[in-house]
Amino acid sequence: MASGPSGGTSSPRGVLAVINNPTFRGVIVQLVFVAVLAWFVWDVIDNTARNLQRANIAAGYGFLNRTAGFGIVQTLIDYAETSSYGRAVLVGLLNTLLVAGLGIVVATALGFLVGIARLSRNWLIAKIATAYVEIIRNIPLLLQLFFWYFAVLRAVPGMREKWTFLGVFHLNIAGLHVPRLAFGDGSIFILAAIPVAIAISVFVAHWGKGRLDRTGRKPPVGWISAALIVGLPILVFFIAGRPITFDVPVFNETGPILRRGFQSGTGMTIIPEFVGLVLALSIYTAAYIAEVVRAGIEAVSHGQSEAAASLGLKPGQTLRFVVIPQALRVIIPPLTNQYLNLTKNSSLAVAVAYPDLVSVGGTVLNQTGQAVEMVSIWMLFYLGLSLLTSMVMNYWNRRVALVER
Amino acid sequence: MSTTSSAFVRGSFIESRRPPRTSVGVIGWARANLFSSLPNSILTLVAAAFIVWALTPLVRFTIIDAVWSGEDRAVCAKATGACWAYVKAYLPQFIYGRYPIDQRWRVDIVYALLALALVPMLIPRAPLKRLNAAFLLFAYPLIAFVLLTGGHIGFRGGWLPAWIVAPSPLRFFAEYALVAMVLLLVVGLLARIAGHPVAGSGRAAGIVLGAIGLLLLVVAADFGLEPVETSNWGGLLVTLVVAVTGMVASLPLGVLLALGRRSSMPIIRLASVIFIEVWRGVPLITVLFMASVMLPLFLPDGVTFDKLLRALIGVALFNAAYMAETIRGGLQAIPRGQYEAGMAVGLGYWQRMRLIVLPQALRLVIPGIVGSFISLFKDTTLVSIIGLFDFLGQIQASANDAKWASPVTGVTGYVFAATVFWAFCFAMSRYAAYTERRLNRGRRR
Numbered sequence: 001m002a003s004g005p006s007g008g009t010s011s012p013r014g015v016l017a018v019i020n021n022p023t024f025r026g027v028i029v030q031l032v033f034v035a036v037l038a039w040f041v042w043d044v045i046d047n048t049a050r051n052l053q054r055a056n057i058a059a060g061y062g063f064l065n066r067t068a069g070f071g072i073v074q075t076l077i078d079y080a081e082t083s084s085y086g087r088a089v090l091v092g093l094l095n096t097l098l099v100a101g102l103g104i105v106v107a108t109a110l111g112f113l114v115g116i117a118r119l120s121r122n123w124l125i126a127k128i129a130t131a132y133v134e135i136i137r138n139i140p141l142l143l144q145l146f147f148w149y150f151a152v153l154r155a156v157p158g159m160r161e162k163w164t165f166l167g168v169f170h171l172n173i174a175g176l177h178v179p180r181l182a183f184g185d186g187s188i189f190i191l192a193a194i195p196v197a198i199a200i201s202v203f204v205a206h207w208g209k210g211r212l213d214r215t216g217r218k219p220p221v222g223w224i225s226a227a228l229i230v231g232l233p234i235l236v237f238f239i240a241g242r243p244i245t246f247d248v249p250v251f252n253e254t255g256p257i258l259r260r261g262f263q264s265g266t267g268m269t270i271i272p273e274f275v276g277l278v279l280a281l282s283i284y285t286a287a288y289i290a291e292v293v294r295a296g297i298e299a300v301s302h303g304q305s306e307a308a309a310s311l312g313l314k315p316g317q318t319l320r321f322v323v324i325p326q327a328l329r330v331i332i333p334p335l336t337n338q339y340l341n342l343t344k345n346s347s348l349a350v351a352v353a354y355p356d357l358v359s360v361g362g363t364v365l366n367q368t369g370q371a372v373e374m375v376s377i378w379m380l381f382y383l384g385l386s387l388l389t390s391m392v393m394n395y396w397n398r399r400v401a402l403v404e405r
Numbered sequence: 406m407s408t409t410s411s412a413f414v415r416g417s418f419i420e421s422r423r424p425p426r427t428s429v430g431v432i433g434w435a436r437a438n439l440f441s442s443l444p445n446s447i448l449t450l451v452a453a454a455f456i457v458w459a460l461t462p463l464v465r466f467t468i469i470d471a472v473w474s475g476e477d478r479a480v481c482a483k484a485t486g487a488c489w490a491y492v493k494a495y496l497p498q499f500i501y502g503r504y505p506i507d508q509r510w511r512v513d514i515v516y517a518l519l520a521l522a523l524v525p526m527l528i529p530r531a532p533l534k535r536l537n538a539a540f541l542l543f544a545y546p547l548i549a550f551v552l553l554t555g556g557h558i559g560f561r562g563g564w565l566p567a568w569i570v571a572p573s574p575l576r577f578f579a580e581y582a583l584v585a586m587v588l589l590l591v592v593g594l595l596a597r598i599a600g601h602p603v604a605g606s607g608r609a610a611g612i613v614l615g616a617i618g619l620l621l622l623v624v625a626a627d628f629g630l631e632p633v634e635t636s637n638w639g640g641l642l643v644t645l646v647v648a649v650t651g652m653v654a655s656l657p658l659g660v661l662l663a664l665g666r667r668s669s670m671p672i673i674r675l676a677s678v679i680f681i682e683v684w685r686g687v688p689l690i691t692v693l694f695m696a697s698v699m700l701p702l703f704l705p706d707g708v709t710f711d712k713l714l715r716a717l718i719g720v721a722l723f724n725a726a727y728m729a730e731t732i733r734g735g736l737q738a739i740p741r742g743q744y745e746a747g748m749a750v751g752l753g754y755w756q757r758m759r760l761i762v763l764p765q766a767l768r769l770v771i772p773g774i775v776g777s778f779i780s781l782f783k784d785t786t787l788v789s790i791i792g793l794f795d796f797l798g799q800i801q802a803s804a805n806d807a808k809w810a811s812p813v814t815g816v817t818g819y820v821f822a823a824t825v826f827w828a829f830c831f832a833m834s835r836y837a838a839y840t841e842r843r844l845n846r847g848r849r850r
Contacts, residue, residue, distance in 0.1 A: 123438035138830035344688035
């Protein structure tokens with residue numbers, strides 16, 4: 001800049017050179033930006049403090065220790081009306097994780113099924129899958145949730161009657177009644193047998209790989225592992241004297257009219273809000289997962305499977321060793337994105353009053369008026385979840401990324 | 406060598422035999438696609454059974470057993486099919502909400518203008534794209550605002566002492582003129598220091614300030630329209646207002662955020678990244694809750710926002726973050742050479758972006774923008790959770806009306822809502838796919 005016609009910094013031209021210097025301008029622009037932002041933030045904080053003072057609300061998270069005083073219909077941990085607000089929020093958080101976790105499992109299974117069906121060579125199957133995706137994707141999730149909850153799960157029989165599926169699942173207005181696993185003395189051994197079996201099968205897999213490298217023969221590692229993981233707990237189950245039993249819901253069809261229906265304390269009742277939410281979330285997300293899966297499989301070029309065939313791999317082997325590993329590389333990042341979407345969408349629970357984090361938080365917010373604190377808890381949870389996911393995803397991406405020249 | 410050969414040489418080709426009837430036409434197609442093998446045939450039969458199983462009740466419910474006309478719930482009380490009479494009776498409410506009946510022509514004009522401006526915008530070969538876009542982004546929102554609310558906002562002005570001008574629209578505009586003049590002077594001074602042509606900068610600033618002034622004048626003017634509270638809006642009107650405003654507001658914001666995220670200035674970049682990731686990381690419901698319960702806390706005492714406006718702010722900010730990521734994809738697809746060529750001919754940053762990069766990038770991301778609009782359109786249903794009556798909320802509310810309450814009313818409402826939403830979203834997704842194909846054609850050699 002000093003190489004201008006009149007280099008001196010004191011002359012007007014020198015001032016001009018400094019002003020038109022991109023670095024200098026950048027610093028000025030950023031300083032102005034920071035100043036405006038700071039003023040804005042300060043203004044907001046100042047207004048909030050004043051408004052809270054006027055409403056007599058003490059800022060801070062102290063309210064989490066106060067007694068909640070409201071009941072929650074589904075709790076995974078001990079909770080009573082006398083518990084604290086903090087405990088209530090924790091109950092909601094666990095409920096969110098439960099509904100999201102189950103939703104993810106169902107959505108993945110359904111999504112893979114539909115995605116593969118869309119690529120089927122059977123015309124009818126492919127068209128049904130396409131229709132599924134195009135219909136479900138273009139209808140708002142909230143509408144689907146309303147449909148499942150209000151139109152389907154409210155139209156089922158009342159308290160004194162039931163519909164039965166597959167002999168053990170019973171549905172009525174109170175929810176889905178299923179057998180509950182009752183753990184007796186000694187069932188701890190069975191639960192302990194599962195990690196032991198997994199540990200042994202990891203060891204077996206290691207041994208199998210060494211054997212393959214040395215001799216070129218692959219021992220049936222998959223079968224051995226499956227037999228271990230399924231067989232060992234069953235073996236322990238019988239040795240320990242069958243401590244795990246099914247607690248089947250008891251349905252009284254006779255007796256006084258008020259005593260009819262499901263006897264309380266027997267079996268397990270899944271509340272209709274949970275059933276509706278899982279149905280809506282998994283059916284909706286499955287349509288997106290199906291598209292992800294289809295795109296992933298289509299991304300593997302035909303040359304790959306043809307090359308595998310010319311090497312003499314059987315179709316099943318081609319799928320296992322050539323197509324799926326490459327497709328997964330494409331599928332997994334958008335798939336995690338869909339999982340994240342499902343988790344965020346589980347906040348629609350508030351529309352059917354399923355006690356998830358947002359729904360319970362809303363109740364707490366209405367009772368205490370601690371809007372800033374409650375919203376911050378929500379944001380922290382969801383943000384933390386997505387940051388965690390993207391961190392894991394980045395790590396995974398670095399590991400499997402194609403190494404090119 | 407004999408002159409006559411016994412060898413037979415055919416003088417013409419044998420007529421090719423027709424393919425067996427089982428490999429062409431309908432039968433051939435069915436054999437290839439439906440019954441190519443035993444498992445495939447079984448699969449086909451199962452699928453056909455599934456279609457019959459799924460479609461029969463649907464057709465029975467929506468057409469065969471449906472009730473098409475009637476005055477009240479009596480006709481639907483015993484029905485086993487859809488109660489279309491209820492939808493017919495409530496249709497105006499689904500479209501206008503509780504907008505006063507004698508004022509509904511205003512809503513009609515807004516709908517018609519939207520259709521008139523949008524259709525040529527979507528047809529690639531229609532002329533005057535720039536003018537059309539400017540109308541949709543600037544003039545249309547203003548017209549729609551005045552028509553829907555009735556305009557005539559009573560500005561009072563803020564700081565001029567009352568002994569000069571009493572609090573009135575006049576004081577407000579006097580204040581605006583003063584501020585505008587000061588701003589013009591500052592711009593002129595800065596231009597002089599930086600060595601830019603003062604007249605050019607002055608004209609640009611003057612046009613912007615004049616446009617804002619005109620906008621305020623139009624909003625404040627009394628067109629003799631009866632004011633309609635936003636609490637009376639509902640149905641499709643609210644859905645479209647939320648979706649279109651969210652879109653129009655989030656486009657420029659998204660462009661700025663996308664540019665900010667690719668900026669070379671670290672603080673601007675960091676601020677953009679934080680803004681985008683925070684909004685994208687949280688569900689829309691928490692954003693709407695925040696807009697409805699936290700926004701009032703942020704404002705100084707005495708300033709209140711209408712419930713719809715609060716939802717609009719939340720939706721616009723939320724959507725801007727998604728829009729920014731869509732547009733960033735387009736910016737990244739522009740080759741470096743384009744940026745460098747812009748620098749080589751001596752264009753400044755904003756000139757480079759405005760004249761070279763953005764026109765190309767935005768055209769590339771049209772499918773992405775339409776996709777983002779589809780999800781926004783579906784997400785507008787969530788505003789019913791914070792107590793606004795959008796299309797779905799209006800239907801949900803009317804189903805509980807005692808006049809039409811029957812076992813099938815609720816389901817009928819859902820089927821109707823699903824059909825309408827599906828038609829909108831499916832049409833848009835087809836359009837996005839069409840643009841994508843059209844854009845790819847130029848890149849395919």
